[in-house]
Amino acid sequence: AQLDKYAKLAGLSYFGTAVDNPRLSNEQYMSVLQGSGEFGSLTPINAQKWKNIEEVQGVFTWTEADAVANTAKAGVGGTKTLRCHTMVWYKGLPSWVETTYSRADMEKILTAHIQNLAWHFKGRCYAWDVVNEAIDDNGVFRQSPMYKAMGLDFITFSFNTAAKADPSAKLYYNDYALESPSLSPGPKISITLAMLRTVKAQGGTIHGVGFQSHLKVGLVPSRAEIVSTMQQFLEAVDEVAITELDIRHSPLKLPSTRAMWDAQARDYGEVVGACLEVNKGYGGGRKCVGVTVWDFTDKYSWVPSEIPTEGEACMWDNNYVKKPAYWTVLNLF
Ligand code: XIL
Secondary structure (H helix, E strand, O other): OOHHHHHHHOOOOEEEEEEOHHHHHOHHHHHHHHHOOOOOEEEEOOOOOHHHHOOEOOEOOOHHHHHHHHHHHOOOOOOOEEEEEEEEEOOOOOOOOOOOOOHHHHHHHHHHHHHHHHHHOOOOOOEEEEEEOOEOOOOOEOOOHHHHHHOOHHHHHHHHHHHHHOOOOEEEEEEOOOOOHHHOOOOHHHHHHHHHHHHHHOOOOOOEEEEOOEEEOOOOOOHHHHHHHHHHHOOOOOEEEEEEEEEEEOOOOOOOOHHHHHHHHHHHHHHHHHHHHHHHOOOOOOOEEEEEEOOOEHHHOOHHHHOOOOEOOOOEOOOOOEOHHHHHHHHHO
């Protein structure tokens, strides 16, 4: 079975996975990634983040990011789409960015950074997550160095710099808890929509919104809720995508049971089903363009190390065995 192949037949542009560099030398991992044709798109998990590209100002390290980009070119089933991630985020910053800058200096820093990334990968990125997670759970703008120097303008500025530097990439705003108002205590969705309208009113070029979809089993919004939120965002942008899907058990109770995995499978079905469903409402036009999982195997999921006591969030288990979530998603296609 091949998720990407059937996702394409069901009207998506790709079914993809995120990948981090240490995995590229693991044969078993690579045989699923490349050998089976399950994935038609890759996203680097960490390689393109600012601190990995330019830890020292003006000194660029492209090795890891290029390794992921080259992996997207190789492999069974031909070239994979590359979703590039991410230009401007409040985390993953080198320490030299984490200080106070004037507006003018921050504009220079952002211009250089965005141009370097966009030019280096020009022609290779289907999409760029230009700005990632600018708004917190309460709907408040995160006090990043960029925000402190430029206020909300840093967002428009970043999108327009990216648009000039790589006019062919789709430019995305990417965030979590956008899937339903039930997922955040504050008005995150309405604040995000207002931000997108402001950016557009300021002449900003923004094509898409990425729904990260880091979710918890049993707390996943219904397909209809997700469709309705996607429709709201599609009034502001041309397309949406599921960009970092994983659905963790929270808390994770071991040993895991078949019932836990079945509940997770139903939740995966709601999210991927929403992406398929939303496309039906636009005269056959593709509006939710694709789904990316934030790695495919529990063996390498970011969850247990960064969100302790939670986990088993992926479609393949620790031993690369496909879980019920895999079959539920495949059956949707
Ligand atoms: C995470 C990675 O998975 C971790 O390896 C890293 O330590 C921190 O970042 N939202 C995002 C991703 O946009 O970039 C984050 O990735 C997960 C949350």
